[in-house]
Amino acid sequence: MTKTIPSVEDLAADEISHHYDDMVAPAGLTNFLGTTAVGHDLTGIYAVTFPPVSQGLASTAVLFVDGRVFESFGVPVAHTWRPDRVVRRAVLGDLSIETTTVCVPGETAVAIDVRVTNTSSESRPVRFALAVNARAVSAEGQWPNAEAPSVRNTLETDEARVRLTFCDDEARAWSVQGLDRAGQVRRSAVPPTPVDEFEVGIGGAGRGGELETELLIAAGATERFGYVHAVGTTREAAEGAFDRVAEDVPAAVAASETFWNGQLEAIFTPGNTEYSGHLPQLHTESDTLRRLYWWGALGVIWFRRDFAGNVLGRSYDTLMPNYWSTTTFIWDYSLSSLVHALLDPAEMRSQLRHWIETDIHAYFGTSSLTGGGVGRWYSVNDYAMTRLVSDYLRYNRDDAFLGERIGAAGAAALPVSDHVVDWAEAWMALRSGSKLADYGEIDNLLECVSSYTHEVASLNAANVWNLRTAAEIHAHLGDHERSGRLAAAAAELLPDVAGLYVDGSGHFAAGQPDGTRIPVKHCYDFNIVGTTIADDLDESTRSEMVRFFQHDLQTPNWMRALSPWDPDASFSVRPDHQWNGAYPAWPADAARSLIALGAPDVALEWLHGLVRSTNQGPAGQAHFVEEAEPAIHGGARKAPPQLPYINDWACSSSGAWVDLVLTSIFGVAVAIDGTVSADGCVAQLDPTATLSGFRVGDASYRIDSAGKVEQE
Numbered sequence: 272m273t274k275t276i277p278s279v280e281d282l283a284a285d286e287i288s289h290h291y292d293d294m295v296a297p298a299g300l301t302n303f304l305g306t307t308a309v310g311h312d313l314t315g316i317y318a319v320t321f322p323p324v325s326q327g328l329a330s331t332a333v334l335f336v337d338g339r340v341f342e343s344f345g346v347p348v349a350h351t352w353r354p355d356r357v358v359r360r361a362v363l364g365d366l367s368i369e370t371t372t373v374c375v376p377g378e379t380a381v382a383i384d385v386r387v388t389n390t391s392s393e394s395r396p397v398r399f400a401l402a403v404n405a406r407a408v409s410a411e412g413q414w415p416n417a418e419a420p421s422v423r424n425t426l427e428t429d430e431a432r433v434r435l436t437f438c439d440d441e442a443r444a445w446s447v448q449g450l451d452r453a454g455q456v457r458r459s460a461v462p463p464t465p466v467d468e469f470e471v472g473i474g475g476a477g478r479g480g481e482l483e484t485e486l487l488i489a490a491g492a493t494e495r496f497g498y499v500h501a502v503g504t505t506r507e508a509a510e511g512a513f514d515r516v517a518e519d520v521p522a523a524v525a526a527s528e529t530f531w532n533g534q535l536e537a538i539f540t541p542g543n544t545e546y547s548g549h550l551p552q553l554h555t556e557s558d559t560l561r562r563l564y565w566w567g568a569l570g571v572i573w574f575r576r577d578f579a580g581n582v583l584g585r586s587y588d589t590l591m592p593n594y595w596s597t598t599t600f601i602w603d604y605s606l607s608s609l610v611h612a613l614l615d616p617a618e619m620r621s622q623l624r625h626w627i628e629t630d631i632h633a634y635f636g637t638s639s640l641t642g643g644g645v646g647r648w649y650s651v652n653d654y655a656m657t658r659l660v661s662d663y664l665r666y667n668r669d670d671a672f673l674g675e676r677i678g679a680a681g682a683a684a685l686p687v688s689d690h691v692v693d694w695a696e697a698w699m700a701l702r703s704g705s706k707l708a709d710y711g712e713i714d715n716l717l718e719c720v721s722s723y724t725h726e727v728a729s730l731n732a733a734n735v736w737n738l739r740t741a742a743e744i745h746a747h748l749g750d751h752e753r754s755g756r757l758a759a760a761a762a763e764l765l766p767d768v769a770g771l772y773v774d775g776s777g778h779f780a781a782g783q784p785d786g787t788r789i790p791v792k793h794c795y796d797f798n799i800v801g802t803t804i805a806d807d808l809d810e811s812t813r814s815e816m817v818r819f820f821q822h823d824l825q826t827p828n829w830m831r832a833l834s835p836w837d838p839d840a841s842f843s844v845r846p847d848h849q850w851n852g853a854y855p856a857w858p859a860d861a862a863r864s865l866i867a868l869g870a871p872d873v874a875l876e877w878l879h880g881l882v883r884s885t886n887q888g889p890a891g892q893a894h895f896v897e898e899a900e901p902a903i904h905g906g907a908r909k910a911p912p913q914l915p916y917i918n919d920w921a922c923s924s925s926g927a928w929v930d931l932v933l934t935s936i937f938g939v940a941v942a943i944d945g946t947v948s949a950d951g952c953v954a955q956l957d958p959t960a961t962l963s964g965f966r967v968g969d970a971s972y973r974i975d976s977a978g979k980v981e982q983e
Contacts, residue, residue, distance in 0.1 A: 275552035275963075276539050277565045279531050284352040285886040285904045291342045294900055296909040298352045298888055299592035299920045300381070302374035302530070303577045305502075307381050308592040308920070309357040311350075312342050313370050314383055314401060314498065320419055320596050321379040322578045322640060324444045324502045327421030328593065329406035331448065332383065332498055335481075336363060337398050352888040354569065355531035356524065365391035375523045376530035380501035380512045382523045387495070389488035400483040401498060405437035405446035409504050413638030415645055417594040417917075426479050428456045434513065435480050436506070444502070445509035451497035451517045454484030497521075538568050538614060541964055541971065547617035548667075550610065550929065551965040551974075557957040559882045564932045567859070570889040570925020571610045576639060583625060585618045586639040587611070590892060590919040593912040598645045600636040601626060605655035606856040607926025609933065612662040613966060619663055620672065623656075627690055630680035631656060632697070650710035653694040654733035660691055661740050665941040668968030673748065688744060695741035695757060698734045703784055706767045707731050719843035720833060722789045726782030728771040729799035735761045735768060736803035747943045765807055768800075772812060777819025778834075792834035793848075794824050794857050801864025813868045820861065821873065826896045828880040829907035830858050835898075846910045847892055847918055851899035855890035856927035863935040871952035875936075878956070883907075890925045892918040933962070939974060941967055949978040 274281070289295045291311060298309045305321030310330065317330035334341040341363075349360040357372045367388040375382050389395055406421035414420055424437035424446070433456055434449025449456075458480045486494040497520030503509035516523050537543035539552045553564050574588040576597070587607075589600040604611065604622070611619040629637055631652045634644030664672065673691075678684035685693075698708035707726040710716060717723045738761035746754040771779045771788070779796045780788035797820055805813065823834035832853040833840055846852025858881055865874040883905040884894055891909035893916075900908045910918035933939050937960075938951025945967055953960045954976040963983065965972040971983040 273554055273556060273561070275554055277535050277569075279353045279355045279528060279535070282354055282535070282565060282569055284888045285906070286349050286351045287887070287903060288347045288349045290345065290347055294908065294911060295350070295903075296887075296891060296911040296918075296920045298350070298357050300357060300372065300374045301573060301591065302376050302378070302527070303575045304377075304379055305374065305578065306592040306596070307372075307374060309350075309359075309372050311348060313348060313359045313361055313368055314372075314385065316372065316381060316383070316500070318419070318592050319381055319446075319500055319502065320592070321502050322576070322597050323409045323580050324379070324407055324446075324504060325410060325414065325419040325421060325596065326406040326408070326446070326502075327419050329404055329421055331402070331404045331479075331500065333402040335400040335402065336366075338400070340402075353531075354535070354573075355527040365389060365395075366397060371524050373524050373527040375516050376526050378501065378512045378516055378523075379503055379508070380499060380516045382500075382516050382520050383498040384520050384524050385496050385498065386493055387486055387488060388493040389490055392490050394487065394489045396485055396487050398483060398485050399496065400481050401450075402481055403435050403448045404479045405448065407437055407444035407446040407502060408439045409441075409444040413641040413643050413645060414597055419596045424479070426458060428458055428480060430456045433482060433484070435482065436509075437479060438506070442506075443504055445504070445506050446500065446502050447509045447513040448482070448498070448500045449513065449517065450482050450484055451499065451520050452484055454482060454496075457481045457483070495521075534572060535569070538572060539964070541966070546615045548612075548614050548966060549964065550614050551933070551962040553932070553960070553962060555957050555960040557960065559878050560932060560936070560953075560956060560960065562882050562885055563878065563928050566885040566890065567925050567928030567930075567932070568610065568614075570855070570921065570928070571607045571614070571923060573889050573921055573925075574923040581639045582642040583618070583621050583639060585615075586622065587618070587923055588639070589636065589923045591921050593919050594917075595636075595645075595919075597639045598636045599639065600649075601631060601655045602635065602649050602651045603922065603924045605651075605658050606860075606924035607929075608659050608662040609666070609930045610926035611659075612666040616663065616667045616669075619659070620669070623659060623663060624675075624677060626656065627677045627679060627687065633680075648715060650715045650730055651733075653697045654730060654737060657691060657694045657737045657740055660687065661744070664744070665943060665945070666967055668945050670747075673744065688748060691741045691744055692753070692757070695734070695737040696760070698731070704786070705782060706764065707771075707782060708734060709782075709784065717793070717795065717848045719845040719848050720791070720793060720839055721842045722781060722791050722837075722839040723793055723795070724781055725784060726771070727791075728768060728779035728781070728796040731764070731768045731771070732800045732803045735765050735807075738764070743943050765804065768804065769808065769812075775815060777815040777817070778823075791839070792819070792823055792837040794820075794830065794832050794853065794861055795848075797824065798857060798860040798864050801867050802860060805864070805867035805869075808868075810869075817865060817868055817870045817873060820865065824861070825877065826880075826898075826907075828883045828902060828905060829853060829894050829896050830861060831896055832857055844915050845893070845918070846895050846899065846916060852893045852895040852907070852910060854893055854924070855922050856924040859927035859931045863931050866935045866952060871955065875952060875956050889921040890928075891920055892922040933965075937962060937974060937976075938978065939965065945970075947972055947974075947980050949974045949980055951976075951978065
């Protein structure tokens with residue numbers, strides 16, 4: 272019998288061995304209350320963030336062995352991630368050192384269990400020290416920058432309890448760090464620096480003090496100690512969390528495994544107590560299909576945030592653990608739209624209400640601390656909101672939501688159905704000389720592709736889809752006059768979108784304000800045109816698009832976002848949108864586009880290479896193609912957070928892989944009235960594949976590889 276619910280072992284990453292500062296993105300951990308990044312040495316962590324307490328990218332717990340900083344020994348570190356922990360191992364002479372790091376369930380705390388084995392034939396003492404630092408702050412309002420806020424802290428030492436306590440000047444953010452056994456505490460000998468001259472180095476810097484303990488280890492024996500880092504908005508909260516965890520660090524590690532196995536089970540279990548919905552169970556003999564499906568689901572719940580003070584109660588962040596803590600981007604959330612609609616519709620409804628009340632034409636996302644807008648306008652927002660509302664309605668049968676009156680920023684309250692029309696027609700106000708919408712400069716679009724500006728094919732094709740979707744919704748409501756008008760507008764726009772196609776090339780051009788057109792060989796046009804208007808393209812265009820993708824963009828285990836034959840490939844090295852890699856939703860959406868364009872065989876064969884890139888934890892903000900950076904055990908290497916790449920370790924758009932499996936490979940379609948059908952290509956991959964527990968409203972369906980849909 273095939274497995275339908277994963278455990279933490281099933282989703283474990285490969286062990287990665289690396290030296291100091293190799294091109295390996297530091298892994299992240301979460302317990303839904305906060306996050307941390309796990310550094311390259313054996314104990315170092317940074318960006319310990321439990322909102323509303325932030326520490327920026329400040330690093331702490333850097334390891335010294337017998338007085339020497341561990342990283343200077345030059346020995347490789349083996350690094351293994353699982354949803355519940357990161358295990359780091361190294362051999363240093365006759366010492367074998369293994370550490371296990373967790374975000375402790377239910378606590379605003381990180382714990383590290385350190386175990387040391389003496390492989391020599393004689394007993395020996397070993398001194399271990401951790402260089403400890405904090406930059407804790409509970410900043411007023413939202414966190415408007417990519418890096419979370421931090422400030423210089425004051426420090427207290429507690430020799431009796433072997434810990435250091437840090438706090439900000441207002442005493443509203445506290446960090447307590449210490450050991451779970453006897454040892455020494457030292458304040459840093461570095462003289463205090465005037466506040467106005469204090470500067471944090473890249474990646475952390477700043478020294479608070481040291482925690483030191485000595486282990487006497489018999490020949491062949493193993494000894495241990497634990498480190499705990501707890502934060503809070505009061506001293507009492509931080510100390511309380513520290514004391515509870517430090518009382519039994521191994522128990523905290525075990526609790527994390529139990530917690531995460533419970534979360535993974537809940538995702539696929541009807542009536543679970545963790546989420547307001549669930550995902551269908553996938554029954555398949557294909558390890559490739561199963562792994563990609565589970566990977567996509569994990570990559571969404573990884574961003575669940577239930578911290579105290581979250582204005583929505585629950586939200587799903589977009590990036591972690593380095594950047595944009597507490598921010599949910601509309602675009603990225605929409606790329607996991609199907610997962611949100613099926614798994615957690617109550618949260619999705621709340622998030623949609625909040626965004627409708629916000630000016631989506633002014634920001635790219637909102638803060639879970641304040642609800643306020645963050646950043647600048649992203650051109651995709653109208654398409655993203657239309658897609659989100661459409662999926663929410665189809666999979667939850669919540670027609671009442673369409674009639675709910677919600678006021679957008681500075682405007683009178685309107686029914687949600689009217690907001691859908693506003694988004695579908697918003698492009699009309701962006702025309703600047705042609706019938707197509709002009710979406711402005713690179714900061715509104717892909718940021719690191721300078722030629723992808725103004726009248727792009729992707730979002731203009733999306734406008735056709737938006738109009739048709741709004742028309743379908745209003746036909747469902749019985750407003751056939753409005754529905755007909757919207758459908759007619761879509762039909763009128765379509766030829767102009769198709770007119771951006773460069774004949775014989777497989778790609779499109781971007782129209783410029785002066786009337787010229789710049790050919791752009793980018794996957795976003797391929798993905799969005801293919802997933803929104805494929806049926807409107809002639810057979811020649813569809814075939815040329817597939818050939819372009821195979822030649823210019825596809826790689827064995829990932830893809831290029833931009834063709835290396837595009838002149839703009841010289842503009843940037845950011846791998847989420849350039850020639851040297853791709854954002855994590857792009858391969859999934861490209862496979863959906865291939866299927867829609869009539870090339871399911873190309874998509875299905877590619878899956879066997881793509882699955883190799885699931886071997887480093889949740890999908891990163893970008894993975895490199897092998898021409899740019901060597902693969903890791905066959906998987907496309909995650910891009911790191913440092914300049915010039917500035918890509919985070921994980922990104923919430925992973926739900927695109929679930930969408931690929933359910934709506935493209937299985938071909939499941941849910942009409943606005945709740946009618947379920949299936950016409951996919953999964954039988955080519957596994958003729959025994961079946962979905963069970965596919966929820967649409969209050970009904971549950973079983974769907975097989977032949978497209979048979981049965982209510983359970």
